Amino acid sequence: MSLRHALLGVLAIREMTGYDIKRQFDRSLHFYWNASDSQIYRELRRLEETGMVRSHWIEQSDKPNKRVYSITPEGERELDDWIRADISWEEVHDKDPFLLKMFFIGRLEPEEIRGILEDRLRQLSKAIEFYDRRMVEFANIERSRNPELLRWQLMLLEGVREIDTAESNWIMRLIRTLDRELAAQRGSAPGRPDPPVDRGPDPAA
């Protein structure tokens, strides 16, 4: 159960409403974690019951009133303990629907497999473009409060970029292998002239 820690983590940056937290999740955390609004509101109330956060209402005339949450010292202790706690080696990938699919993909015909791999490649490219955009944003925001936090978040973006690039390279190799086999099967028959390779992300950071 890491939602509570994700909430504590963002509240440690600054105090926020449930709505703000949702936006923060969508903007900068959605690759590592996500949550629906109703789950966020429910969990915030639970965190308040256990003294990890506290809240107060702010009345607004132009916009709906809001409840602003802030982290307590106990909440910060809980957060840091969680960051320090280690994850067992068997959970390196935990649950990953794409890897699970790959485990069974040999059931399908080569042409279908090719399509699925190309989709994945496109999605990885989109993700990599997203990381690149965020990295540019970081270069501009930097030097605010929390410089250390931001520095590590930037390094994290570099990391996921490398990880996704490695996956892209693997998938491109699989597609090339498939194409060679498909070409051999129909013995230089009509159809695709040559592997289009679907330009993946450029490996240069």
Place this chain on the structure above:
Amino acid sequence: MSLRHALLGVLAIREMTGYDIKRQFDRSLHFYWNASDSQIYRELRRLEETGMVRSHWIEQSDKPNKRVYSITPEGERELDDWIRADISWEEVHDKDPFLLKMFFIGRLEPEEIRGILEDRLRQLSKAIEFYDRRMVEFANIERSRNPELLRWQLMLLEGVREIDTAESNWIMRLIRTLDRELAAQRGSAPGRPDPPVDRGPDPAA
């Protein structure tokens, strides 16, 4: 909800009891998916209610009686539809507790961060060793039924190996950066003489 599809996937290989499925998960799927026994038994009953699988009891004198499940044609259709269905690009990483931790790791002191990164590196090494052992096993089993399925499962192992190696390289770089900064801070003071670098997995496949 992919547990149902993981169950259908393994039952498509051969008929099995809930217990067999649990073992199969632990042995070859635990990096991509996992489930507790009670969850497996519950889900199997639901799959039977919806006609995706069927079961029959086998009486045994030496061991407890068992209920053997097999997939139905509807189950196979459902399975293949799921494999074909695509995953949105925003879910490339979905929920990942380690990446979430990294997002907040800047809260801790450099020495603590170093320890966490080293732990991760050790875990990645263990995972990579596991993949290597599995790949050797595959070379020996191969050429049974399901040659296509096994071929893709082997390529999957190569893939996760590459992905984890990329992550290891990133983390090693972070540790080196940290060490340089720590050394600079204490201005060639006592303590560690030089970065031990914690020999990561060898990049050669």
Place this chain on the structure above:
DNA sequence: CGAGACATGTAACCTGTTACATGATTCC
């Protein structure tokens, strides 16, 4: 005039975890 941002929540349901219960056989 409609869409979207702002803002919080309930209810019902599904998914996942943990603890408990049972009991024979086999191996050390």
Place this chain on the structure above:
DNA sequence: GGAATCATGTAACAGGTTACATGTCTCG
């Protein structure tokens, strides 16, 4: 004698998803 393997399950609870409900202000 005790642990591991084989084998299936229930009950209670926690975590997560989806649909629904409400209402104002602002911008195009």
